Amino acid sequence: MPSFSEIARFDGRNKVLGKTQYGADFHLPGMLHAMLVPATIAKGKLIALDISPALQVQGVVRVLTGKEAPSLKPDIAYLGQTVALVVAETLEAAIEGAEALRPEFEKTPFAPLMTSPGAQREAADGLDVGNAEDALASAAIVIEGRFETPAQHHNPIELLGTVAAWSGETLTIYEGCQNSERVKAALAEALQMAPNLIVIKSESVGGGFGQKSPPKPQTILVVLAAKLTGRPVKLVTPRGQAFHISPHRPRSIHNLRLAADTNGRMTAIFHDVEHENVIGGMFRASGYHEDLARLYSIENFKATAREVYIDRNLTRQTRGTHPFPACFALESAIDELAYLTGKDPVQLRLEHEATRDIIEGKPLAPHQLNECLREGARRFEWNRRRPDPGSMRLDDGTLVGLGVACGIFGASGAAAETTLRVRADGSSKVMGSGHEMGQGISSAIANTLAQTLDINLDRLEIVLGDTSAGPQAATVGEGGTSRIVPVMAKAAQAMRERFAELAGPNPPGGNLHQQLARLKRPYLEVTVSQLAPGQDQSALDEFRKAGGGQARGFPDFSSFSYIAQFVEIHIEPRTGRIRMPRAVSIADIGRVVSPRTAKSQMYGGVVWGFSTALREESEVDPRFAGYLNDDLADYVMAVNADIGSVDVGFVDVPDPMINSVGVKGMGELVMVGTAPAIGNAIYHATGKRIRKLPIRIEDLL
Incomplete structure (x- = not known):
């Protein structure tokens, strides 16, 4: 399937006119x-x-x-x-x-904090691939660090x-x-x-x-x-x-050891993590290593994890979920390794392109992380970077730092079904499965149909989130687009074939609505279903029953979305005030289905990444186990003045293994890697390695 053209946001007009109802x-x-x-x-x-x-x-x-x-x-x-x-x-x-x-x-x-007396610890599932302990013991270089990410709402x-x-x-x-x-x-x-x-x-x-x-x-x-x-x-x-x-992101602590030889070849990782949880909580510490172990070609990986049970409200997946905190730890350590070995941080990552899933023992689907790095470095003008920390300054003495980091998030597929009806009166209706949260799923649906069918998009009704119209799949884990787009593409093709059967060798002129009217046919309707690789009829039955049938793992391969983040940081030398005048973010999400809303998500990822790295923390009052900054005035987030020029882009190459369109996910991915890129830029500017988030002015003074 060729690249998708850009269309306006499908839900944009109603939002601007105030017609959208929440x-x-x-x-x-x-x-x-x-x-x-x-x-x-x-x-x-x-x-x-x-x-x-x-x-x-x-x-x-x-x-x-x-x-x-x-x-x-x-x-x-x-x-x-x-x-x-x-x-x-x-x-x-x-x-x-x-x-x-x-x-x-x-x-x-009660135990309000991980450090409180009475906070109970329980081991969680870990991982042991290869022989990380021997590799660490014999390594020429071992980078060690304790990295902290805060509770955030x-x-x-x-x-x-x-x-x-x-x-x-x-x-x-x-x-x-x-x-x-x-x-x-x-x-x-x-x-x-x-x-x-x-x-x-x-x-x-x-x-x-x-x-x-x-x-x-x-x-x-x-x-x-x-x-x-x-x-x-x-x-x-x-x-x-x-x-x-309501649920929130838990505080997490990552103890990481990274082994390498004198040339910077990474040979092993030991990753130990613990985080806040409540008894019965579903957001588990065992998830932090699952994507991290597949990001680079490092054959020896050992992970241990613990739940720390405290007495506060439920922890839960927050955008970026496990990879965001985990990548802060790993990508910071890799940057430290680059300085220690004299390697360029971009080149060091390029030399560790992964082709195999070391956890599942399966090949990785073809991916474009290295192309993301190359394209990001080109747009960012990475070659102007002077390697020594503190070596770049503006004329007024402002410290300048350039940083890079990468991110990963698992791609998924799932069973799906849809019904598409095109009417002679100029309208169309499609039953979708998912939820429009402003991320652009309706735009992706509209653009998928428009690639194959000449229909009036301004009179297209997309039904989402309504259980009376059909089963509704959860829109989580960046699985919305990758689930719904392939079945929409199949429905559009089925509609085209159905019309060709109806019209014969000499179809009338006009768009599809006009053609139906001229053929005296009030409407055409098709219903199609789709399975992800490795699924059988039971997955479709599960979808029809309750919108289920989600599949992340595939029997013969593993697929992930990737991103490369580049940031420029300016630090006022007297006050330590941090600014980000420039950022470049390049992602591999497979085929880009809705370019406009995809770019919007990328912009949002950079903004949220800046915010989590330098602003956001849920402040706990240990006397009451409550949050001191429980409003938008005191819960400090990034604002327009914080964000400079943001350039986003995609390596628009389909994943040929994951589905017929080659689309992966992006919603979770877009902020992963931003925090370590910012931290790495701060180190380049100051020579100070900050291993906790958020990074505050007092950390630099």
Whole structure:
């Protein structure tokens, strides 16, 4: 398939006109408003809750406690855990009612931090390939370092919003989520309902980044409130509460040893990691090595890992997930090795191109990481770099540093099915499977259809995130585009072939809509399905049942997306103030399906990478196990003034093994490698190796 042309954002016009509706935008007749009541202790038990003060507030209709909602447990596991829900005629009354309640608690000791007494440690799965211990013992050079990444919170613009409405025995939920099928399944189990009586509508999501992947604890509460009151109910969780009840990136500590010979040939890695978790948490420490071990050709790799159980809210996948912190450690160590051996940091990486998956013992699908490095170095003008730390300055004394680092993220495939209908009246409709979070999945669908079919894109309806229209796959782990685009391409080709059968050797003129009208055919419809390599009918059955069938590993090969990040850092020598006037980011994501939205994601990755490297940290108050900076004023993030010129690009080469279009994923990848590139640039500017994030001014003074 040839390269895809660029089209405008499919969802752009409605967003600019204010027509896009997110979960909390739905206002239903007779709707009530709700507000959560949080626990004010970190650990213990709820022993008393007098709801009468809330019921005395004018407009309050009902207060839900553990009596009505079994999910409201008396055992408190973290600060902010919901203990009640106040439902009122207005939002103001709901807030006043919630603030009027004074729950009584019995406190027990808690462990707020990894370093706290009582923080329990448990070994997690590791990895041992080759003989890393012998290679490290006999190595001419061993780079050792302890690297830290902080707890950080997702902060999508759309808050956690839920609207629930009952119509007889049928339940409809409007909310922004990344996995509407899982929300549906969780509600069906909790309510003991038939799944076909539950509809989740998540047509547009105002950012997710992993926060909106698991079912929200608030959803079942809103549903029960709507059931008990007989009216629709809306809840929008304030950001300060969301910090304490929604999942976040855990703090992690990486102890890394990197072995090499005197020429800089890397021979072994030992990677030991521990991170924050809660008992029962699904984000596991064993994941940090899985992509890292495949990034370069290094045959000996040993990894050990530990969970450190603390008493705070749930940890979860955050954009970049495991590879982001892990690559900060490895790419910083590789940069240190380059200086020690006198090797150019780009050339050192070029010499370690991986062709084999050392974990699975399978070949890697053809990839373009080295081309990303070469193209990035060319655009960045890497050859102007002077190798010695502190050797580059501006006329006013500003220190200049250039840094490079790479990133990796696993590519995946999955079973999928779609129905496409093209009408003679000029409209079309396609049933998609996934969620539009602003990342551009709808644009990718539209552009895929447009490559094969001459249809009116301005009258194309793409159904996403709506469980009433068909199974909805989770949009996580950069698997959305790679799952949906191949089946869309197959549907477009099937539609073209169906029309050719209908029209015969002499088709009428015009686009497909006009041709159907001239043939007196009101519409044509096709339904097609697709399997990923190595899958069988059972995967398609799983998809049809609940949007499942995801596959990351393939039986005969492994596939990954790659990125090379280049940054220029300026440091004011008296204050240590850091600026990033320039960045170049080049990615290998296979075939680029939607160039415009792909570039947008790349820009976002650089911005978030800068933000995580130099700004973001969730500050924990150990006295209460709560977050001190739980709003957008105090949770410091990058702003426009922080970001200089950003040049992004792609090595637009399809992966011939992963699917018919050759498309891999990119959503998670785009920020991986930015933090070590920035750290490496800071070392080049100052000669100081900073091994923790975020890097602050005080680290440079």
